[in-house]
Amino acid sequence: MRTQVGIVGGGPAGLLLSHLLHLRGIESVVVEARSRQYVEDRVRAGVLEQGTADLLTETGVGDRLKREGMVHYGVELRFGGRGHRIDFKESAGGRAIVVYPQNKVVADLFDARLAAGGRIFFEADDVSVHDFGDASAQARPKIRFRASGQPQEIECDFIAGCDGFHGICRPSIPGGALTVFERIYPFGWLGILAEAPPSSDELIYAYHERGFALLSMRSPEISRLYIQCTPDEDISKWPDDRIWQELHTRLATADGKWKLTEGPIVQKGVTGMRSFVVEPMQYGRLFLAGDAAHIVPPTGAKGLNLAASDVLVLSRALAEFYASGRKDLIENYSKTCLRRIWKAQRFSWWMTSMLHLFDADNAFDRRRQIAELDYVTSSRAASQTLAENYVGLPMEPVN
Ligand code: FAS
Ligand code: PHB
Numbered sequence: 358m359r360t361q362v363g364i365v366g367g368g369p370a371g372l373l374l375s376h377l378l379h380l381r382g383i384e385s386v387v388v389e390a391r392s393r394q395y396v397e398d399r400v401r402a403g404v405l406e407q408g409t410a411d412l413l414t415e416t417g418v419g420d421r422l423k424r425e426g427m428v429h430y431g432v433e434l435r436f437g438g439r440g441h442r443i444d445f446k447e448s449a450g451g452r453a454i455v456v457y458p459q460n461k462v463v464a465d466l467f468d469a470r471l472a473a474g475g476r477i478f479f480e481a482d483d484v485s486v487h488d489f490g491d492a493s494a495q496a497r498p499k500i501r502f503r504a505s506g507q508p509q510e511i512e513c514d515f516i517a518g519c520d521g522f523h524g525i526c527r528p529s530i531p532g533g534a535l536t537v538f539e540r541i542y543p544f545g546w547l548g549i550l551a552e553a554p555p556s557s558d559e560l561i562y563a564y565h566e567r568g569f570a571l572l573s574m575r576s577p578e579i580s581r582l583y584i585q586c587t588p589d590e591d592i593s594k595w596p597d598d599r600i601w602q603e604l605h606t607r608l609a610t611a612d613g614k615w616k617l618t619e620g621p622i623v624q625k626g627v628t629g630m631r632s633f634v635v636e637p638m639q640y641g642r643l644f645l646a647g648d649a650a651h652i653v654p655p656t657g658a659k660g661l662n663l664a665a666s667d668v669l670v671l672s673r674a675l676a677e678f679y680a681s682g683r684k685d686l687i688e689n690y691s692k693t694c695l696r697r698i699w700k701a702q703r704f705s706w707w708m709t710s711m712l713h714l715f716d717a718d719n720a721f722d723r724r725r726q727i728a729e730l731d732y733v734t735s736s737r738a739a740s741q742t743l744a745e746n747y748v749g750l751p752m753e754p755v756n
Pocket of ligand 2: 401402403404560573574581655656657658
């Protein structure tokens with residue numbers, strides 16, 4: 358089979374890329390290792406930057422987002438038993454975030470792609486990529502896989518590696534061609550989904566001597582909550598009442614007036630934390646996008662949003678190539694994306710470093726963190742810094 362762009366991975370990056378290419382009249386085929394239901398059921402991101410929400414709306418996949426997305430113009434930092442609101446209207450020029458789960462983002466994109474006749478292979482096995490190293494016009498990159506037990510081959514002009522951190526595309530690039538930049542954190546997040554109305558209208562990031570906690574949400578009926586834990590925490594040692602107890606402790610206010618509403622926990626899991634970037638994000642006619650190229654600690658709520666900005670850059674570059682033969686945007690894809698990626702890496706590292714317990718015995722670090730939180734919540738300049746990064750920095754100018 359032949360197509361213009363072969364896309365490995367049917368998560369947010371792969372599906373959004375296929376959608377954006379379709380809008381520009383460019384054919385693609387998505388090869389996804391899992392079933393549609395599995396991809397939609399995976400509990401992942403919850404926060405869209407203003408730019409991501411605008412992109413989905415402007416490209417025709419934002420109807421449910423407009424109906425169900427919860428627009429937030431602020432976020433709370435809670436420390437020393439007191440809450441401090443960062444006001445986006447005041448500090449981020451009125452830009453906001455939209456709380457809308459990744460599950461629904463991918464479901465909306467699946468619906469749009471399939472309604473438009475998009476080709477998606479689900480439950481593909483033994484996926485491999487070939488002949489992508491030659492950037493010349495004679496190149497004939499290929500994706501090989503098995504679907505329903507039958508061998509398949511897609512010959513294409515370009516391959517987009519949107520197969521996440523554990524995918525096959527990045528490792529298929531010859532050794533020595535990529536440089537890895539990585540930091541692994543000495544903690545993870547234990548996250549729960551609970552059938553409990555959120556106990557706050559906005560997200561709460563809490564710094565506590567027992568460790569970080571985050572109150573987020575999925576809807577007016579479903580809460581999403583996290584506590585810092587060890588990176589290899591055994592979830593079986595965390596019965597529901599122990600989780601709730603830890604959340605009550607870490608989120609409590611000194612005046613005792615704020616209450617956390619409990620409810621049945623319907624999902625729980627532990628996620629490790631790392632910062633990771635590969636440079637460059639391309640090799641010949643293979644382009645990496647999203648988690649295949651970079652990972653951020655979720656403290657800054659950037660993972661899904663970076664995937665969206667990568668594929669927006671890539672779709673524009675490919676559209677220019679097909680429209681006019683222009684090659685510079687394709688050649689500069691990685692350079693253009695990395696400027697915004699590294700700024701998001703910095704912000705995610707900064708939020709993580711400010712809010713998590715690294716070494717409980719290091720009294721200096723604890724005082725320094727409290728001073729940083731005090732500064733961010735009492736300085737207009739400092740709170741503007743947090744706000745403008747949190748709602749999302751502008752897209753990079755296309756080189
Ligand atoms: P994804 O990993 O989402 O998608 C890759 C797709 O490729 C998957 O569907 C996978 O099945 C498929 N695939 C893998 N190997 C393949 C192969 N060999 N062949 C074909 N297909 C293959 N971000 C936030 O902003 N906030 C959060 O709270 C948050 N929580 C997270 C929790 C967890 C456990 C994880 C792992 C990530 C979390 N993230 C969060 C980040 C996450 O949302 C990613 O940034 C986002 O899913 C990136 O999208 P993709 O790049 O499409 O990668
Ligand atoms: C979430 O709702 O899952 C979420 C929100 C903000 C974060 C991380 C995760 O920083």
